[in-house]
Amino acid sequence: MRKIYVIGIGAGDPDQLTVQAVKALNHVDVFFLLDKGEEKSDLIALRHEILRRHIDGRAYRLVEARDPERDRVADSAAYPGAVDDWRSRRAALYERMIIDELGEGPGEDRTGAFLVWGDPALYDSTLAVLEAILERGRVRFDHEVIPGISSVSALAARHRVGLNRVGRPVQITTGRRLAEGWPDGVDDVVVMLDAHQSFRHYLAADPVIHWGAYVGTEDEILVSGRLSEVAGRIEELRSAARTRKGWIMDTYLLRRD
Structure with a gap:
Protein backbone atom coordinates (compact mmCIF):
# COMPACT_ATOMS: atom_id res chain seq x y z
CA MET A 1 0.00 0.00 0.00
CA ARG A 2 1.04 3.60 -0.55
CA LYS A 3 2.34 5.36 2.55
CA ILE A 4 2.40 9.08 3.31
CA TYR A 5 4.60 10.68 5.96
CA VAL A 6 3.52 14.02 7.39
CA ILE A 7 6.78 15.36 8.80
CA GLY A 8 7.08 18.38 11.06
CA ILE A 9 10.24 20.23 10.07
CA GLY A 10 10.40 22.88 12.79
CA ALA A 11 10.05 26.63 12.75
CA GLY A 12 12.80 27.42 10.25
CA ASP A 13 16.12 26.08 11.48
CA PRO A 14 17.20 22.90 9.62
CA ASP A 15 18.85 21.73 12.86
CA GLN A 16 15.45 21.62 14.59
CA LEU A 17 14.50 18.32 12.95
CA THR A 18 14.14 15.45 15.40
CA VAL A 19 16.01 12.17 14.99
CA GLN A 20 12.63 10.57 14.22
CA ALA A 21 12.04 13.09 11.42
CA VAL A 22 15.48 12.45 9.91
CA LYS A 23 14.84 8.70 9.92
CA ALA A 24 11.50 9.25 8.20
CA LEU A 25 13.10 11.45 5.51
CA ASN A 26 15.38 8.57 4.64
CA HIS A 27 12.42 6.25 3.94
CA VAL A 28 10.70 8.52 1.43
CA ASP A 29 10.63 8.05 -2.35
CA VAL A 30 8.73 11.22 -3.33
CA PHE A 31 8.55 14.57 -1.55
CA PHE A 32 5.52 16.74 -2.35
CA LEU A 33 6.36 20.46 -2.20
CA LEU A 34 3.77 23.24 -2.50
CA ASP A 35 4.88 26.37 -4.31
CA LYS A 36 3.37 29.45 -2.65
CA GLY A 37 4.67 31.92 -5.23
CA GLU A 38 7.85 33.89 -5.79
CA GLU A 39 7.47 35.91 -2.59
CA LYS A 40 7.66 32.75 -0.47
CA SER A 41 10.29 30.93 -2.54
CA ASP A 42 12.57 30.81 0.49
CA LEU A 43 10.11 28.39 2.13
CA ILE A 44 10.75 25.96 -0.72
CA ALA A 45 14.49 26.69 -0.54
CA LEU A 46 14.53 25.74 3.15
CA ARG A 47 12.89 22.40 2.37
CA HIS A 48 15.53 21.73 -0.29
CA GLU A 49 18.24 22.54 2.27
CA ILE A 50 16.67 20.17 4.80
CA LEU A 51 16.69 17.32 2.28
CA ARG A 52 20.24 18.10 1.20
CA ARG A 53 21.47 18.17 4.78
CA HIS A 54 19.60 15.21 6.26
CA ILE A 55 19.15 12.57 3.53
CA ASP A 56 22.04 10.16 3.50
CA GLY A 57 22.59 9.25 -0.15
CA ARG A 58 19.10 7.85 -0.78
CA ALA A 59 17.57 8.53 -4.20
CA TYR A 60 14.33 10.50 -4.11
CA ARG A 61 12.12 12.61 -6.34
CA LEU A 62 10.63 16.07 -5.83
CA VAL A 63 7.15 16.88 -7.07
CA GLU A 64 6.14 20.54 -6.89
CA ALA A 65 2.67 22.00 -7.39
CA ARG A 66 1.19 25.46 -6.95
CA ASP A 67 -0.72 25.81 -3.70
CA PRO A 68 -4.34 26.91 -4.28
CA GLU A 69 -4.98 30.57 -3.54
CA ARG A 70 -6.97 31.20 -0.37
CA ASP A 71 -9.73 33.79 -0.10
CA ARG A 72 -8.62 36.06 2.76
CA VAL A 73 -12.08 37.16 3.87
CA ALA A 74 -12.39 39.83 6.53
CA ASP A 75 -15.90 38.82 7.59
CA SER A 76 -15.70 36.39 10.53
CA ALA A 77 -18.98 34.73 9.52
CA ALA A 78 -17.58 33.94 6.04
CA TYR A 79 -14.23 32.71 7.32
CA PRO A 80 -15.14 29.01 7.96
CA GLY A 81 -16.64 28.69 4.48
CA ALA A 82 -13.54 30.20 2.87
CA VAL A 83 -11.31 27.76 4.75
CA ASP A 84 -13.50 24.78 3.76
CA ASP A 85 -13.32 25.80 0.10
CA TRP A 86 -9.53 26.16 0.24
CA ARG A 87 -9.13 22.79 1.95
CA SER A 88 -11.35 21.14 -0.66
CA ARG A 89 -9.18 22.47 -3.48
CA ARG A 90 -6.07 21.36 -1.62
CA ALA A 91 -7.55 17.88 -1.18
CA ALA A 92 -8.14 17.60 -4.93
CA LEU A 93 -4.53 18.65 -5.60
CA TYR A 94 -3.03 16.25 -3.01
CA GLU A 95 -5.20 13.39 -4.24
CA ARG A 96 -4.07 13.89 -7.82
CA MET A 97 -0.39 14.01 -6.82
CA ILE A 98 -0.67 10.84 -4.73
CA ILE A 99 -2.47 8.95 -7.50
CA ASP A 100 -0.10 10.17 -10.23
CA GLU A 101 3.20 9.82 -8.38
CA LEU A 102 2.80 6.85 -6.03
CA GLY A 103 1.92 3.30 -7.06
CA GLU A 104 1.34 -0.07 -5.46
CA GLY A 105 3.07 -2.31 -7.97
CA PRO A 106 6.60 -3.80 -7.97
CA GLY A 107 9.30 -1.25 -8.62
CA GLU A 108 6.98 1.72 -8.17
CA ASP A 109 7.55 4.57 -5.73
CA ARG A 110 5.20 3.87 -2.86
CA THR A 111 6.23 6.31 -0.13
CA GLY A 112 5.56 10.05 -0.21
CA ALA A 113 5.91 12.88 2.28
CA PHE A 114 4.64 16.36 3.00
CA LEU A 115 7.08 18.57 4.93
CA VAL A 116 5.04 20.66 7.33
CA TRP A 117 6.35 23.90 8.78
CA GLY A 118 6.38 23.66 12.58
CA ASP A 119 4.20 20.83 13.88
CA PRO A 120 1.45 19.09 11.82
CA ALA A 121 -0.95 19.14 14.79
CA LEU A 122 -0.94 22.91 15.34
CA TYR A 123 -2.75 25.22 12.92
CA ASP A 124 -1.93 23.19 9.83
CA SER A 125 -4.41 21.70 7.38
CA THR A 126 -2.43 18.70 6.08
CA LEU A 127 -3.94 16.06 8.37
CA ALA A 128 -7.52 17.24 7.73
CA VAL A 129 -6.86 17.28 3.98
CA LEU A 130 -5.52 13.70 4.00
CA GLU A 131 -8.54 12.52 6.01
CA ALA A 132 -10.82 14.15 3.44
CA ILE A 133 -9.01 12.31 0.63
CA LEU A 134 -9.42 8.96 2.40
CA GLU A 135 -13.14 9.66 2.89
CA ARG A 136 -13.53 10.17 -0.87
CA GLY A 137 -12.32 6.61 -1.39
CA ARG A 138 -10.54 7.13 -4.73
CA VAL A 139 -7.10 6.23 -3.37
CA ARG A 140 -5.90 4.16 -0.41
CA PHE A 141 -2.84 4.92 1.68
CA ASP A 142 -1.48 4.59 5.17
CA HIS A 143 -0.10 7.71 6.82
CA GLU A 144 2.19 8.46 9.74
CA VAL A 145 2.65 11.77 11.54
CA ILE A 146 6.08 12.89 12.76
CA PRO A 147 5.81 15.77 15.27
CA GLY A 148 7.97 18.84 14.88
CA ILE A 149 9.13 21.84 16.90
CA SER A 150 6.37 24.43 16.57
Missing part, protein backbone atom coordinates in the same frame (compact mmCIF):
# COMPACT_ATOMS: atom_id res chain seq x y z
CA SER A 151 6.87 28.17 16.28
CA VAL A 152 5.29 28.35 19.75
CA SER A 153 8.01 26.18 21.31
CA ALA A 154 10.72 27.96 19.33
CA LEU A 155 9.43 31.37 20.43
CA ALA A 156 9.49 30.42 24.12
CA ALA A 157 12.98 28.98 23.78
CA ARG A 158 14.37 32.06 22.04
CA HIS A 159 12.90 34.34 24.73
CA ARG A 160 13.97 31.91 27.48
CA VAL A 161 10.50 31.84 29.07
CA GLY A 162 7.98 29.17 29.96
CA LEU A 163 4.62 29.25 28.20
CA ASN A 164 2.67 28.77 31.42
CA ARG A 165 3.13 29.77 35.04
CA VAL A 166 2.88 27.42 38.02
CA GLY A 167 -0.59 25.87 38.28
CA ARG A 168 -2.00 28.16 35.59
CA PRO A 169 -3.17 27.42 32.03
CA VAL A 170 -1.94 28.84 28.75
CA GLN A 171 -4.15 29.21 25.67
CA ILE A 172 -3.10 29.17 22.02
CA THR A 173 -5.37 31.19 19.77
CA THR A 174 -5.42 33.28 16.60
CA GLY A 175 -5.24 37.01 16.05
CA ARG A 176 -8.81 36.93 14.74
CA ARG A 177 -10.08 35.43 18.01
CA LEU A 178 -7.93 37.69 20.20
CA ALA A 179 -9.47 40.74 18.53
CA GLU A 180 -12.87 39.50 19.76
CA GLY A 181 -11.72 39.52 23.40
CA TRP A 182 -9.16 38.15 25.83
CA PRO A 183 -9.90 34.43 26.48
CA ASP A 184 -11.70 33.71 29.73
CA GLY A 185 -9.84 32.09 32.61
CA VAL A 186 -6.27 32.56 31.34
CA ASP A 187 -3.59 35.19 31.79
CA ASP A 188 -1.06 33.73 29.33
CA VAL A 189 -2.09 33.71 25.66
CA VAL A 190 -0.04 32.60 22.66
CA VAL A 191 -1.22 34.21 19.44
CA MET A 192 -0.62 32.88 15.93
CA LEU A 193 -1.82 33.88 12.46
CA ASP A 194 -2.27 37.53 13.39
CA ALA A 195 -2.26 39.63 10.23
CA HIS A 196 -3.62 42.74 11.96
CA GLN A 197 -1.53 43.06 15.17
CA SER A 198 -4.50 42.38 17.42
CA PHE A 199 -2.34 43.00 20.48
CA ARG A 200 -3.11 46.72 19.93
CA HIS A 201 -6.52 46.12 21.54
CA TYR A 202 -4.77 45.57 24.89
CA LEU A 203 -2.45 48.58 25.14
CA ALA A 204 -4.41 49.91 28.12
CA ALA A 205 -4.10 46.62 30.02
CA ASP A 206 -0.35 46.70 29.26
CA PRO A 207 0.59 42.99 29.42
CA VAL A 208 4.11 41.79 28.74
CA ILE A 209 4.66 40.65 25.16
CA HIS A 210 7.28 38.22 23.87
CA TRP A 211 7.16 38.58 20.07
CA GLY A 212 9.12 36.88 17.32
CA ALA A 213 9.11 36.81 13.53
CA TYR A 214 10.83 34.24 11.28
CA VAL A 215 11.88 32.46 14.48
CA GLY A 216 14.74 30.03 13.87
CA THR A 217 15.80 31.53 10.55
CA GLU A 218 18.53 33.97 9.54
CA ASP A 219 15.87 36.71 9.40
CA GLU A 220 14.73 36.17 13.00
CA ILE A 221 13.47 39.26 14.86
CA LEU A 222 12.74 39.23 18.61
CA VAL A 223 11.16 41.89 20.83
CA SER A 224 10.14 41.62 24.46
CA GLY A 225 8.75 44.08 27.01
CA ARG A 226 5.68 45.88 28.26
CA LEU A 227 3.22 46.23 25.42
CA SER A 228 2.86 49.99 25.89
CA GLU A 229 6.62 50.37 25.48
CA VAL A 230 7.30 48.05 22.53
CA ALA A 231 4.07 47.87 20.48
CA GLY A 232 5.16 50.68 18.16
CA ARG A 233 8.56 49.11 17.60
CA ILE A 234 6.96 45.73 16.78
CA GLU A 235 4.64 47.36 14.25
CA GLU A 236 7.56 49.16 12.57
CA LEU A 237 9.75 46.06 12.46
CA ARG A 238 6.88 43.93 11.20
CA SER A 239 5.97 46.37 8.44
CA ALA A 240 9.58 46.74 7.29
CA ALA A 241 10.16 42.97 7.30
CA ARG A 242 7.00 42.29 5.33
CA THR A 243 7.96 44.91 2.75
CA ARG A 244 11.47 43.48 2.46
CA LYS A 245 10.50 39.80 2.15
CA GLY A 246 6.95 39.99 0.82
CA TRP A 247 5.58 37.85 3.66
CA ILE A 248 5.87 37.49 7.40
CA MET A 249 5.38 34.66 9.89
CA ASP A 250 5.21 35.83 13.49
CA THR A 251 4.01 34.54 16.85
CA TYR A 252 3.78 36.13 20.28
CA LEU A 253 3.01 35.42 23.93
CA LEU A 254 0.93 37.94 25.88
CA ARG A 255 1.27 37.70 29.66
CA ARG A 256 -0.83 39.85 31.97
CA ASP A 257 -0.25 40.32 35.68
